[in-house]
């Protein structure tokens with residue numbers, strides 16, 4: 598089986614996000630670099646939601662390698678940055694590749710991140726396969742913007758995330774639109790608050 602990390606890195610260098618998403622969406626080792634590989638239709642969906650909800654940037658929490666964030670920017674033109682928990686993992690020689698510059702924080706949020714979250718009026722806060730419910734609540738609490746994107750498994754996929762795309766979002770958030778990622782039972786759910 599081909600080495601997904603090397604292949605994706607090569608395609609990344611060539612700017613070829615289309616081949617990355619089409620080739621690896623169902624690859625058994627895909628989560629070495631990313632959990633969800635959106636379709637071209639999904640990228641258009643995200644771009645439309647950004648336009649409808651008057652957002653200019655995306656801030657992705659728990660972005661991992663940042664591959665999704667890089668592809669979103671390439672496919673939609675919207676800048677996307679990503680936050681990760683600082684840890685030996687990102688600095689060790691076996692660390693996964695990173696496709697954007699990561700903003701690193703401690704589990705207890707760094708002051709810079711709190712300030713960034715508080716100055717995020719035209720930003721969509723994104724969580725893709727995030728797995729830390731209490732941290733999700735804290736990020737939301739500090740976030741000044743009004744748009745939230747959750748990507749994760751729907752019922753029946755047999756995988757758990759926290760938050761899930763549906764059912765874990767506080768009441769003041771309203772579901773704007775949702776779209777499945779191909780036929781994967783993963784969903785992109787876009788919420789807004791007034």
Ligand SMILES: C[S@@+](CC[C@H](N)C(=O)[O-])C[C@H]1O[C@@H](n2cnc3c(N)ncnc32)[C@H](O)[C@@H]1O
Pocket residue numbers: 630631632633658659660661662665680681682704724725726727728729732
């Ligand atoms: C399952 S991975 C998903 C990574 C990426 N979004 C993807 O879809 O491939 C969850 C990520 O959330 C990160 N994470 C967990 N708690 C976090 C926190 N409090 N702040 C930022 N990132 C966190 C983990 O380090 C991990 O990389």
